[in-house]
Amino acid sequence: MTNINNFRKIAMYCMCICGIGFLVSCESMFEFDLPESNSKVDTVLPTADFSFIPDAGDFKTIMFSDLSFESTQYLWDFGNGNTTTERDPVFTFPSEGTYSVKLTVSDNNGASDEITKEIKVEDLFVAITPEIINGDFSDGQNDWKFSSFTNGTTSPYNSSSDGSWLNYDGTDNGSKTAGAKWTMSTSAGAYKSSNTRYAYQAIVVSPNTDYILEYEYAIKNDGTQAPDDNRIIGGIIDGHFDDGADAVPSFDGGSLLSFVGDEDLGKTVFTKVELPFTANASGEVAILIYGVTDVDAYVDNVKVYPKE
Amino acid sequence: MKYFKYILLAVVGLFISSCGDEFLNPLPDSAIVTDAFFASDDEVLAGIIGVYDAIQGVNENTNTSLVSSNRGIQFEYMISEMRTDNTRTATLEGSKADFHRYRVEPNNIQSEDYYESMYSVIFRANNILNFIEVADPANQSRYAAEAKFLRAFAYFKLVRLYADVPLATDVVLPDDNETLFTRVAVARIYEQIVSDLQEAVDNLDNTYKSRASKAGAQGLLAKVYLSQPSPNYSAAEQLCLAIVTSGDFSLEENFTDVFYNELNDEILFAIQYEAGNTLESQSFSSEFTATFRQGREDGHNIVNDNLIAAFNEYGGNRTDQSFFDTGTWNEVIKFLPLGSDITTTPPTYGSSPRDAGNDWIVLRYADVLLMHAEAILAGGNETTSSAAIDSYMAVRMRAGFDASDRPSVLTKDRLLVERRVELAFENQRFYDLLRFGVADAVISAHAEEMGYTSYDSRKLLLPIPSREINLSAGLLTQNPGY
Numbered sequence: 001m002t003n004i005n006n007f008r009k010i011a012m013y014c015m016c017i018c019g020i021g022f023l024v025s026c027e028s029m030f031e032f033d034l035p036e037s038n039s040k041v042d043t044v045l046p047t048a049d050f051s052f053i054p055d056a057g058d059f060k061t062i063m064f065s066d067l068s069f070e071s072t073q074y075l076w077d078f079g080n081g082n083t084t085t086e087r088d089p090v091f092t093f094p095s096e097g098t099y100s101v102k103l104t105v106s107d108n109n110g111a112s113d114e115i116t117k118e119i120k121v122e123d124l125f126v127a128i129t130p131e132i133i134n135g136d137f138s139d140g141q142n143d144w145k146f147s148s149f150t151n152g153t154t155s156p157y158n159s160s161s162d163g164s165w166l167n168y169d170g171t172d173n174g175s176k177t178a179g180a181k182w183t184m185s186t187s188a189g190a191y192k193s194s195n196t197r198y199a200y201q202a203i204v205v206s207p208n209t210d211y212i213l214e215y216e217y218a219i220k221n222d223g224t225q226a227p228d229d230n231r232i233i234g235g236i237i238d239g240h241f242d243d244g245a246d247a248v249p250s251f252d253g254g255s256l257l258s259f260v261g262d263e264d265l266g267k268t269v270f271t272k273v274e275l276p277f278t279a280n281a282s283g284e285v286a287i288l289i290y291g292v293t294d295v296d297a298y299v300d301n302v303k304v305y306p307k308e
Numbered sequence: 309m310k311y312f313k314y315i316l317l318a319v320v321g322l323f324i325s326s327c328g329d330e331f332l333n334p335l336p337d338s339a340i341v342t343d344a345f346f347a348s349d350d351e352v353l354a355g356i357i358g359v360y361d362a363i364q365g366v367n368e369n370t371n372t373s374l375v376s377s378n379r380g381i382q383f384e385y386m387i388s389e390m391r392t393d394n395t396r397t398a399t400l401e402g403s404k405a406d407f408h409r410y411r412v413e414p415n416n417i418q419s420e421d422y423y424e425s426m427y428s429v430i431f432r433a434n435n436i437l438n439f440i441e442v443a444d445p446a447n448q449s450r451y452a453a454e455a456k457f458l459r460a461f462a463y464f465k466l467v468r469l470y471a472d473v474p475l476a477t478d479v480v481l482p483d484d485n486e487t488l489f490t491r492v493a494v495a496r497i498y499e500q501i502v503s504d505l506q507e508a509v510d511n512l513d514n515t516y517k518s519r520a521s522k523a524g525a526q527g528l529l530a531k532v533y534l535s536q537p538s539p540n541y542s543a544a545e546q547l548c549l550a551i552v553t554s555g556d557f558s559l560e561e562n563f564t565d566v567f568y569n570e571l572n573d574e575i576l577f578a579i580q581y582e583a584g585n586t587l588e589s590q591s592f593s594s595e596f597t598a599t600f601r602q603g604r605e606d607g608h609n610i611v612n613d614n615l616i617a618a619f620n621e622y623g624g625n626r627t628d629q630s631f632f633d634t635g636t637w638n639e640v641i642k643f644l645p646l647g648s649d650i651t652t653t654p655p656t657y658g659s660s661p662r663d664a665g666n667d668w669i670v671l672r673y674a675d676v677l678l679m680h681a682e683a684i685l686a687g688g689n690e691t692t693s694s695a696a697i698d699s700y701m702a703v704r705m706r707a708g709f710d711a712s713d714r715p716s717v718l719t720k721d722r723l724l725v726e727r728r729v730e731l732a733f734e735n736q737r738f739y740d741l742l743r744f745g746v747a748d749a750v751i752s753a754h755a756e757e758m759g760y761t762s763y764d765s766r767k768l769l770l771p772i773p774s775r776e777i778n779l780s781a782g783l784l785t786q787n788p789g790y
Binding site for chain 1: 688689690691692693694716717745746748749764765766786788789
């Protein structure tokens with residue numbers, strides 16, 4: 001035991017002497033050197049910059065990229081006490097709006113630079129505006145027919161020259177344009193038969209998005225009323241159908257939109273309706289328009305466009 | 309500093325006499341060509357052909373020195389195909405293996421070579437413009453338009469890869485450091501590109517496919533309009549439509565013929581090479597081999613599983629005509645050397661695979677059709693436009709899909725994946741991802757899947773070559789993150 005203790009003591013003394021020796025020698029080595037000598041002033045200082053891009057799946061989630069020079073530390077301030085020291089953070093803002101984001105960068109000498117940018121968080125989703133083919137009925141019955149109609153007719157309406165005075169783009173034509181016409185013999189409702197005519201056009205819209213179905217209609221006021229009033233029914237079917245015999249029950253059983261228009265202001269006195277609906281999950285929907293009327297009734301200028 | 313100019317001139321002189329090449333690029337390039345002036349129409353024309361030489365580049369097998377030869381576009385697949393989710397390199401060794409792992413350093417020799425090659429094109433084009441009065445008056449506008457087309461071609465590459473770059477539109481003297489090394493904003497570079505290409509559209513015709521043409525300029529300008537910071541979609545649509553209605557171009561019926569029946573009806577612009585000719589051939593065809601190695605350096609552009617999955621779903625008959633599975637690797641077969649036969653085991657690659665003659669297709673009609681759809685999409689997520697879907701379906705139906713596959717809505721994602729499988733290995737993917745605004749999202753997901761930990765969004769830009777920065781005496785700045 002004693003031997004070992006002695007050994008330890010000796011070792012300790014040796015280490016102390018060595019330690020002192022090092023201290024002394026270090027001191028003497030650098031005795032005439034100033035601490036700053038041979039070190040250069042850092043003239044290349046940090047410059048802060050960053051870029052950002054919204055996440056493809058969620059416009060409120062913004063991915064930031066540091067584009068700074070000469071920096072090793074990063075402090076991001078997204079406002080409301082939200083900060084991070086990551087280099088390339090991802091941050092989700094609570095809602096649409098404009099936010100100030102500040103990036104402060106610094107190097108290991110403590111030099112720093114900062115930049116603040118205004119981040120506009122907005123939903124840039126642009127809904128599809130479907131092209132309604134022959135929406136002004138200038139091309140006869142084309143593009144409004146079911147491809148088949150079991151126990152019915154694919155003829156969609158009577159082509160008429162007694163349509164709206166307005167062109168499809170809303171300008172005044174100065175005279176009547178082409179339109180679609182329904183009569184008692186082509187009516188649905190109490191007059192429903194294998195001769196009942198339905199105007200049908202399949203369209204594709206952005207899923208789950210709010211839309212407007214717009215059209216003009218006019219009903220003569222010089223005759224009798226059909227049971228439950230003379231009327232034009234317009235709406236949106238949930239899905240695409242080949243056979244009218246499948247589409248009509250689907251429409252009757254539950255549609256995305258069904259509107260009954262009964263303003264009978266007379267021939268060529270049109271009423272414009274703008275009817276909101278929300279698209280289904282597939283975006284595959286169809287326009288359906290038909291009449292129940294004792295007298296001549298007309299439809300023109302059918303449009304579908306995103307709400308707002 | 310006064311003496312620096314003399315020293316520089318002496319050094320330049322030394323190189324002219326000793327190797328007569330481009331060691332100190334971009335400086336000596338402009339210096340040399342200024343001395344070599346053109347005295348006749350023929351010489352100006354020869355000078356224009358010389359610009360194509362700069363794009364064509366020197367085959368690595370002909371001159372192995374990476375320092376004294378520019379490869380033109382022969383290394384382009386590393387920069388714009390391997391730096392995407394499409395392809396990778398078989399090994400992890402050497403600077404060529406840094407691209408697919410997003411580890412390109414400022415001293416990367418291939419990136420530097422590409423940068424210099426493009427400036428070589430620009431300086432040579434500028435020199436043509438300097439001597440344009442020497443040419444026959446009847447040819448002057450055409451020659452100038454051709455030179456500007458080529459200059460725009462090079463700047464369009466540079467601005468997308470390096471962002472702000474020095475802009476030289478005139479012959480630059482070797483001591484004009486400010487022009488040579490001042491980075492000019494991306495928007496200004498695009499302005500120059502648009503103006504150059506517009507002049508090319510106005511003054512060229514469709515005589516050539518292997519040289520600048522009206523249609524080539526229209527197609528390139530359409531892509532420029534789609535790529536610039538504020539895209540001009542309607543102008544791009546008009547240009548694509550002009551190419552379509554010209555009736556001068558059509559899709560090859562057979563996809564393979566696009567690549568092996570050179571300068572066919574589908575080609576708008578291609579860089580020509582000649583098989584077996586050491587001075588006019590290329591090395592990349594042999595570099596795409598990996599299992600039965602044919603190249604001086606090979607195992608490049610190996611097909612990623614991710615791309616194979618896209619081919620299996622969207623490729624149609626293009627799949628078997630784009631790559632093949634050797635059992636070890638999936639290898640590109642769009643540019644097999646002359647005389648190759650991959651039906652035998654092992655495959656054969658002709659008599660001189662290292663001096664391959666396959667043209668490099670810069671722009672073809674299928675690309676124009678898909679750009680037409682892209683222009684109509686106009687940055688949106690989807691379109692129901694029948695014109696856009698028609699163009700999209702024309703390309704798909706050539707790939708063997710039925711007309712009944714026609715979608716009622718064309719989405720951005722479908723268009724992007726269609727471009728991916730149609731134009732795979734044609735150095736389009738990287739630029740497509742940038743244009744569609746999904747480069748970071750797609751490549752970061754890919755890098756994570758493959759374990760390429762060096763990737764971050766700053767790697768979408770290549771570093772400005774360090775040799776240029778060193779020559780610039782502090783003028784030229786680096787891109788962030790390098």
